[in-house]
Each structure stands twice: as structure tokens, then as C-alpha cells.
Amino acid sequence: xxxxxxxxxxxxxxxxxxxxxxxxVPILVHAVRVLARSRAVETVVVVAPKDGVAEVRALLADAIxxxxxxxxxxxxxxxxxxxxxxxGLAALPPGVDVVLVHDAARPLVPVDVVDAVARAVADGAEAxxxxxPLADTVxxxxxxxxxxxxxxxVATPDRSTLRAVQTxxxxxxxxxxxxxxxxVQEGIDATDDAGLVERFGGRVVVVPGHEEAFKVTRPLDLxxxxxxxxxxxx
Ligand code: CTP
Ligand code: MG
Numbered sequence: 001x002x003x004x005x006x007x008x009x010x011x012x013x014x015x016x017x018x019x020x021x022x023x024x025v026p027i028l029v030h031a032v033r034v035l036a037r038s039r040a041v042e043t044v045v046v047v048a049p050k051d052g053v054a055e056v057r058a059l060l061a062d063a064i065x066x067x068x069x070x071x072x073x074x075x076x077x078x079x080x081x082x083x084x085x086x087x088g089l090a091a092l093p094p095g096v097d098v099v100l101v102h103d104a105a106r107p108l109v110p111v112d113v114v115d116a117v118a119r120a121v122a123d124g125a126e127a128x129x130x131x132x133p134l135a136d137t138v139x140x141x142x143x144x145x146x147x148x149x150x151x152x153x154v155a156t157p158d159r160s161t162l163r164a165v166q167t168x169x170x171x172x173x174x175x176x177x178x179x180x181x182x183x184v185q186e187g188i189d190a191t192d193d194a195g196l197v198e199r200f201g202g203r204v205v206v207v208p209g210h211e212e213a214f215k216v217t218r219p220l221d222l223x224x225x226x227x228x229x230x231x232x233x234x
Contacts, residue, residue, distance in 0.1 A: 001089070002044065002045070002047065003047045003081055003085055004049070005076070006077075008020065011221075011222070016052060019055075019059075023229045027216060028104045031107045034110075040114065043071040044070055045073045045091050045092060046104075102167045103167045106214065110213070113209060113213055117129075117169070118170055120205065127169070128204070128206075128207055129206055130165070131207075133164075141154060164209075169194050178200075179197050180193075
């Protein structure tokens with residue numbers, strides 16, 4: 001499943017982030033192509049911006065044509081990522097036991113990462129996240145009421161125990177269905193599906209991610225993504 005219904009506010013003005021171009025091709029198309037290339041993927045459910053469902057369907061008819069066995073479904077998303085994932089879950093065909101949730105905003109994830117996550121779920125994990133070590137030391141602070149003011153440091157977690165998590169995150173379908181239903185009941189809104197599994201007592205494991213699976217979030221990320229793509233093509 002590919003949540004792609006966000007507006008991309010941090011990227012600045014323009015089209016919804018998933019439809020912004022990278023190397024002349026919409027970010028979403030890159031993301032869907034990687035998934036369709038994985039032998040582990042049978043069906044791709046794309047959660048599109050509410051007013052962009054028809055446009056996204058047309059765009060993707062091409063992208064996935066190269067692997068006819070991958071079925072493509074496009075549904076409208078919600079106002080939060082969690083709502084969008086829930087819309088995607090509701091559109092999954094029966095008989096699917098394993099779900100990979102992959103941000104459209106991570107267009108350059110290597111297919112090996114997709115395969116590794118799927119394999120870890122097939123091997124028995126209920127929730128799997130790809131992750132990488134952090135380059136920066138991280139400080140926990142007391143956030144200032146106004147941006148720009150100095151913020152007192154509360155703690156410095158040991159960097160060797162921290163990981164930055166990426167997608168695709170892999171789940172047993174029943175587990176993901178259950179934690180999303182509970183989140184609605186309890187009024188919780190999370191940006192991370194694995195975080196919901198943890199919160200409700202499930203076990204999440206980490207497998208190695210990849211530096212090229214970074215999320216296109218701010219304008220500088222687009223510059224980096226263009227450079228990575230150019231390097232791959234050279
Ligand atoms: N997403 C979604 N539905 C939403 C919000 C986010 O499907 N209502 C998706 C985005 O399209 C993206 C992924 O979740 O592929 C990760 O979210 P993020 O990087 O935060 O994207 P946006 O929410 O679009 O960006 P921003 O937070 O800067 O507005
Ligand atoms: Mg967002």
C-alpha cells in the first residue's frame with residue numbers, strides 16, 4: 001500500500017508531493033515501480049489525494065504495465081496519514097496476509113529493502129521496519145513556546161541505540177487491521193504504523209534500511225533525490 005494523499009506542505013507551494021516530478025517522472029510513479037518490481041508484491045493499493053483519484057489512475061496505468069501480475073487499485077485518502085492508511089486497508093483484496101506500507105515520498109528505496117521487509121514478515125515477524133543508524137547526535141529538549149528561542153536540553157540518548165525508520169514497513173494484515181481499529185477507538189493519531197503496533201503491545205523488529213530510502217520532505221531532499229537519480233542513470 002502506498003499512502004500518497006498528503007499535500008507536501010513542507011516541500012512548499014506546488015502540486016501535491018506525490019505528483020511532483022523527479023527526473024521528469026512523478027515521485028509516486030517511482031515508488032510504485034519499485035514495489036511492482038518486487039516479486040513479493042502481488043497487489044499495489046495507492047491512496048491518492050481525494051481530488052486526484054482519476055489523475056493518479058491514469059498516471060499509474062503506464063507505470064505498472066511492465067508487470068501485469070501486479071494488480072493496481074487506487075482509492076481516495078483522508079486528512080491524516082493514518083486515515084489514508086485506513087482507507088488503503090479497507091481496499092485490500094481478500095486473501096492478502098502481508099501488507100507493506102510504503103510512503104510515496106520515498107521514491108528511491110532500493111527493491112532489496114522491499115524484499116527484505118517482506119521476507120522478514122514471511123519468516124514470522126508481525127511488524128517490520130527498515131531503519132538506518134543516525135548521523136547526528138540527538139538531544140531531547142523542552143520545546144520553546146515560540147520558535148527561535150533557546151530550548152533547555154533534557155537528555156542525550158545513546159546514539160548507538162537509535163535508528164531512523166523508513167518504509168516500506170511490513171505487517172501481518174490482521175495485526176495492522178487490529179491496531180488501526182484500536183487507534184480509532186482511542187482517538188490516537190500516529191505518523192508511524194509500527195508505532196501503533198508497539199503502543200498496543202505488539203512486537204516490532206528492525207531490518208537494515210538504505211540511505212537512498214530517505215523521505216522527500218523539504219526542498220533540499222528533492223535536490224538530493226535528483227542527484228541520486230542522475231548518479232544511477234550515469
Ligand atoms: N500521506 C497520506 N495522507 C495524508 C498525509 C500523508 O497519504 N493525509 C502520505 C504522504 O502522501 C506521504 C506519506 O504519507 O507519501 C508520508 O507523509 P509526509 O512525508 O508527511 O507527506 P505529506 O503529509 O504530504 O507532507 P507534509 O507533512 O510536509 O505536508
Ligand atoms: Mg505529513
